[in-house]
Amino acid sequence: MELIVNGLMLKSADYKENDKILTLLTAEKGKITxxxxxxxxxxxxxxxxxxxxxxxxxxxxxxxGRYTVVxxxxxxxxxxxxTDINKFYxxxxxxxxANALTYEGEDCREIFTRLIKTLSEMCGGAESRALISFLLFALGGAGYAVTAENCAVCGAPLHGLNxxxxxxxxxxxTCGECGNGAGASRVTYNVLRMVQGKSCEQDFITPDGEKRALRLIREYFSYKLNASFKSLSEYIRLI
Ligand SMILES: [Zn+2]
Structure with missing residues (x-):
């Protein structure tokens, strides 16, 4: 049986002498190999x-149940x-x-559309903000939302706190007095809010802010998925 899907190539692995096995994120069939x-x-x-x-x-x-690209x-x-190593990573x-946060057999239409849009944005402009925005979206869709709002324990506004x-x-x-978290920077908090289109303290949007936000996202991703995030580490090293 033949079928046609709109797919984005997420990952490839060599197979036999001249073949490859592809992981495709598709609009019609979700994630498939x-x-x-x-x-x-x-x-x-x-x-x-x-x-x-x-x-x-x-x-x-x-x-x-096995697919072959014909x-x-x-x-x-x-x-x-x-052609640009920063954009590549x-x-x-x-x-x-996208690969780590989706599963075969589930509907991946939203993340598929969002990933195509993100890659277009990266081609045309600064890639780091597009990446943060996509990672927050993908984590949220998988049930690992990052929330940069008021203190999650006492409800106090976090703007103005060091x-x-x-x-x-x-x-x-959370604020410094609440919760069991580890110390986080005011810059990271504000950059995450900025990327999500929320009000932020402009003095705390610094040139290294996106890198700091990406470091937090990398740690959070590894904590939740119990896996390293290799290409993000490489990207952070480059910028
Ligand atoms: Zn608090």
Whole structure:
């Protein structure tokens, strides 16, 4: 049986001599894995379809619940993401998070649409803000929302306070006196609010703010998923 899906290539692994196994995030079938034959040969016609961030219409054949890519036509290559190393790692971090936070068999339409939009934004402009915004969205969708609101314990506004904490268990900020979190910076709190379109203290939006916010997100991701977040670590090292 043949079917056509709109898919984004999240991850590939070598298989046999010339083949690959792709992890595709699709609008129609959620996250799937599909084999693709011969793409490691220099002149393979479908080589592009196994490249990072390839967004294409994939034609799949299905047999006994296993998919094989038999054809593909590219919708968007996001070429700029492959020529700028910072953008490449930011996009890799978005793809890695999308892979880690979705499961086969569930509807992935929202995260699929959001990831395509994020990759376009990264091509056209500053990639770090687009990445933070996507990671917050993807974590929230998986039940690991990060909330940068009033103190999650006593309800006091956190603007104006120097000592804040972030609680990894609840994904929320508290004032210095409440909760069991570890110390968190006022800059991180404000950058997360800014990215979410909320009011923030402009004096605490510093040039290294996005990097600090990404560090917190990386720790939180690792804590929740019990896994390292390799491409985000690489991106943080680069910026
Ligand atoms: Zn409090």
């Amino acid at each position: 599909a084999g693709i034959k011969g793409v490691r040969k220099a002149k393979a016609k479908l080589k592009f379809a196994a490249q990072p961030f390839c967004f294409a219409e994939y034609v799949l054949s299905e047999k006994g 054809n593909a036509s590219e919708c968007e290559s996001f070429y700029d993401l492959r 930011a996009a890799s971090a978005a793809a890695e998070a 000592k804040l904490k972030f609680d990894m268990d609840t994904g929320s900020f």
